[in-house]
Amino acid sequence: MMLEITGNEKFFEAGDLNPQKASAKLDGLITLEKSGPIDLSFKNKSIYTFPNRLALIEIAKHIRGNPLRSWGTLFAELGYQNIDISLFGKITLQSENIVKSLLLVYIWLDLCILSPSSIDIKSMIYDEFAVDSSNSPGPVNDIYFLPLDMQSSKQIIDKLFLLNLLCHLSLSLDSGKLESYFIPLAKPGVRIDLFQEKGELNGGITYKFWRSALRKRDLKMRGSFE
Amino acid sequence: MHLISVLFVPKAALFMVGGVFSLFLAAVLIYCKQNIKHKQEKDSILRNIQLAPELRNYYGDVDEYLKNQHQFRQLFFWEEITINSLRPLYIMAFVNLFSSNTIIAVFFAFAITILSFAHELILADKYRNYWLYRVIIFSGWVFFYLTLLPIS
Secondary structure, eight states, X not given: OEEEEEEEOOSOGGGOOOGGGOOOEEEEEEEEOTTSOEEEEETTEEEEEESSHHHHHHHHHHHTTSOGGGHHHHHHXXXXXXXXXXXXXXXXXXXXXXXXXXXXXXXXXXXXXXXTTTSOTHHHHSSEEXXXXXXXXXXXXXXXXXXXXXXXXXXXXXXXXXXXXXXXXXXXXXXXXXXXXXXXXXXXXXXXXXXOOTTOOTTHHHHHHHHHHHHHHHHHHHHHHO | OHHHHHHTOHHHHHHHHHHHHHHHHXXXXXXXHHHHHHHHHHHXXXXXXXXXXXXXXXXXXXXXXXXXXXXXXXXXXXXXXXHHTHHHXXXXXXXXXXXXXXXXXXXXXXXXXXXXXXXXXXXXXXXXXXXXXXXXXXXXXXXXXXXXXXXO
């Protein structure tokens, strides 16, 4: 089984909102065999191989709600001194989005992956959300999987991916491969003119699409907490 | 001429003006409170960016960043009007029940009670941005006005 999350590495370089710089992709990957070790990789380098899924879930639960920069201390406290934190490189918005999302999505999908026949995995990766809860007061970040019908407009999806407003999820199971796009934990504010294509006004179709995706997320979250 | 004089029955007109005024006052207060919160959050982010310029990458455009956040996406005046608009109507319908006590007023008070409960518990957040739901609430206000008139 492989769980891969991809985001756009570049774009907000030195605070410059220039879409022309958007090119490189940033990968995070979880590879596991049933009841075997689990490998967590980032930027094509293995960060750590966990002995089993329970070890991964334990660390993911501790990491939830904490910023990436505090992970070194957390890993050490949990006895994972040999994890090479420097692999994350410079802690950026994008690397935080990828690695944290990877662990959050793994916790979210764990039961589905273990027992695909009991829960329909498609119902978990479209029009659903996972919360990066910190158990302390204050704003909480979340990831939101776009509904399946919203993912058909490839051009818009690609544009939002470039703007760091969407990440890509790829899940390879015995039964086949599933893909989905989600709104990441950290959503940078993107000026409205960067959404629009030539000849478009008011941000154009992409901006409206982005607003409607946020609206769907709000409604879904309100509906779930009521 | 007769219809116009009926529509301007002082009691009914005062009742409606009072209700609409309380509705607008509630919405304006909530909207101002939200705007103050929005401004405070924006100032706090700008201060953080000043102290640590690398945070600019995290926030990007601050106004758009705040628009992306769930708690600051509720800054729409007409949505606030819709979400609060059944509260004064609910009270006024019951006050009217004691003063007019017609069958139509009893029926209306009952209907508005059911709608108010549904609105507070389920519908308000979910449908406040849908025009049809706004039309239903607006119709409630018009219907209430009609129950106040002598012709009902």
